[in-house]
Amino acid sequence: MKYKSVFDIIGPIMIGPSSSHTAGAARIGRIARSLFGRKPKWAHISFYGSFAQTYKGHGTDVAIVGGLLDFDTFDERIKSSLHIAEQEGMKIAFYEEEAVPNHPNTARIRIGDENGELELVGVSIGGGKIEITELNGFELKLSGHHPALLIMHNDRYGTIASVANVLAKYAINIGHMEVSRKEKGKEALMTIEVDQPIDEAIVKELEQLPHIIQVTKIVD
Numbered sequence: 001m002k003y004k005s006v007f008d009i010i011g012p013i014m015i016g017p018s019s020s021h022t023a024g025a026a027r028i029g030r031i032a033r034s035l036f037g038r039k040p041k042w043a044h045i046s047f048y049g050s051f052a053q054t055y056k057g058h059g060t061d062v063a064i065v066g067g068l069l070d071f072d073t074f075d076e077r078i079k080s081s082l083h084i085a086e087q088e089g090m091k092i093a094f095y096e097e098e099a100v101p102n103h104p105n106t107a108r109i110r111i112g113d114e115n116g117e118l119e120l121v122g123v124s125i126g127g128g129k130i131e132i133t134e135l136n137g138f139e140l141k142l143s144g145h146h147p148a149l150l151i152m153h154n155d156r157y158g159t160i161a162s163v164a165n166v167l168a169k170y171a172i173n174i175g176h177m178e179v180s181r182k183e184k185g186k187e188a189l190m191t192i193e194v195d196q197p198i199d200e201a202i203v204k205e206l207e208q209l210p211h212i213i214q215v216t217k218i219v220d
Helices: 006-010 019-036 049-054 060-068 076-087 159-169 200-207
Strands: 042-048 091-096 105-113 116-126 129-135 138-142 148-154 174-181 187-194 212-218
Touching: 019 060, 019 105, 019 116, 019 129, 019 212, 042 049, 042 060, 049 105, 060 076, 060 105, 076 091, 138 148, 138 174, 138 187, 148 159, 148 200, 159 174, 159 187, 159 200, 200 212
Parallel strands: 042 091
Antiparallel strands: 042 105, 105 116, 116 129, 129 138, 148 187, 148 212, 174 187
């Protein structure tokens, strides 16, 4: 793995004893909250590998719930996140899974309310860095460290090109892009990480393109 600076090795400013088990977990939870777009009413959190073995001692549980409450890695409220979630009526359930994951620090989060649900799989890869590897059954690779667009669309010819043309129009440089689909010709998920902030006008223009179902912006 290549690091851009010493801060990638030291890790972020954070609450807790471990950048992998706390800062990374908080970021996974916060990405889930961002994608869901609101505070969930309930959360089912499954831990795998090292997370399953040490999540209580390393504060992974409070960190991931803190992220769901939209607390950043350095927010002192993370320490009390379970109590705060209970006060705010969020029902939390934790599960220790025995399945062997591809990475030892893996969590699966399923959150929801009366208006919908979301499920993602996140991996804490060290130094507070994360990867989101699955979203609602779609495979992806999202770092959470750059502005990003998640675009749900119908799998049709020209859709990817039309999205790229809009970003080029606004001088938005694509740092990473991939497309995942469950079945040819059905729904697909486009994941795009970019180098510049994404204005709401860009999101609205993308939403008007043919075959686009939903556009979600993630702020770095």
